[in-house]
Amino acid sequence: MDISGNTIFIPGSTSGIGLALALELQAKGNTVIIGGRRTALLERLAAEHPGLDTVEIDTADAASIQAAAKEVLAKHPDLNVLVAMAGIMRVEDWHRPESFLESAEAVVTTNVLGPIRLIAAFVEHLRTRPDATILTVSSGLAFTPLKVTPSYNASKAAIHMLSESVRLQLADTSVKIVELEPPAVRTALLPGQEESEFAMPLDEFVSEVMTLLETRPDAREIQVxxxxxxxxxxxxxxxxxxxAALNAADPHGD
Structure with a gap:
């Protein structure tokens, strides 16, 4: 994707990687719309960052996604980039179903159904744009499992294969599918991760991602x-x- 001149919607971007990426993309000359569940937080971010547009959205709720899509497209008919950023990560113990089933269902709803529903809500519009991109977000854990987060690992593996498959189907359109594959990054995805020495500093990660987007505009996978x-x-x-190394080194892999 081109690094500037886009209109970009990033749901799930009121903190962490999503917000940092949104601000960097805005600084590069893009119109950026961020989405999140908390109205007060969205209002504060809009006030702190002039020009940043906001929309309320719960990516675990199908109706909320549809309503947000209508609002975004009504205000920004030139939208040409969707970043399916929202995701949750839960530590689970699969010895007993009562301890993991609810968590697993929530992870799959947010991390798999969320992006599927987002793509469904925007793909017809994006196909009308001469140069459009859907940026999915998987994880290094899509390829190497962290023992304590089975559902998260599986959800991100699903996003990887979804990206590969949808790219094949949309090859006859103007829509590119690009997959961002983060390692552990210092965000609040899990308790303690923001201070973890194992995780990559957020500013370093986003800086490297922006460089890759700028220098490899035709890349299918963005890998720091x-x-x-x-x-x-x-x-x-x-x-x-x-x-073995991942599960020995990661503080959540004990």
Whole structure:
């Protein structure tokens, strides 16, 4: 995707990677609309960052996605980029169903159904634009599992294969499918992750992502160097060692 001159909607971007990416994209000359559930927080972010538009959206709620899509497209008919950013991560113990089932269902609803519903709400419009992009967000854990987050790992593996498959189907349109694959980043995705030495500093991650978007406009996968250890373990032939190293090193892998 081109790095400037776009109109970009990023739901789930009131904090963490989503917000940091939104602000960097705005600084590059893009019109950016962020989405989130909390009206007061959206109003504060709009006041703190002039020119940043906001819309209320709950990506776990199908009706909310439809309502937000109508609002965004009514205000920004030139929208040409959708970033399916929203996601949740939960630590789960699969020894007992009563301890993980509710969590697993919530993760799948947000992380898999959310992006599917977002794409469904915007794809017809995006196909009318001469140069459009859907940026999906998977994870290094789509390729190497962290023991304590089974549903999250599975949801991100689903997003990877969804991205691969939808890219094939939309190859005859103007819509590009680009997959962002973060490693662990210092955000509030899990308790304690913002201070984790294992996780990549947020500013470093976003800076490297922006460089990749700018220098590799035709890339299908956006991978910072730090995620390649997880992404290519199977291809390198050291998958078992990568799994062991991840689960020994990560503070949530005890």
């Amino acid at each position: 160097e730090r995620v390649k250890f997880l992404r290519y373990g199977e291809a390198r032939g050291d998958y078992d060692q990568v799994v």
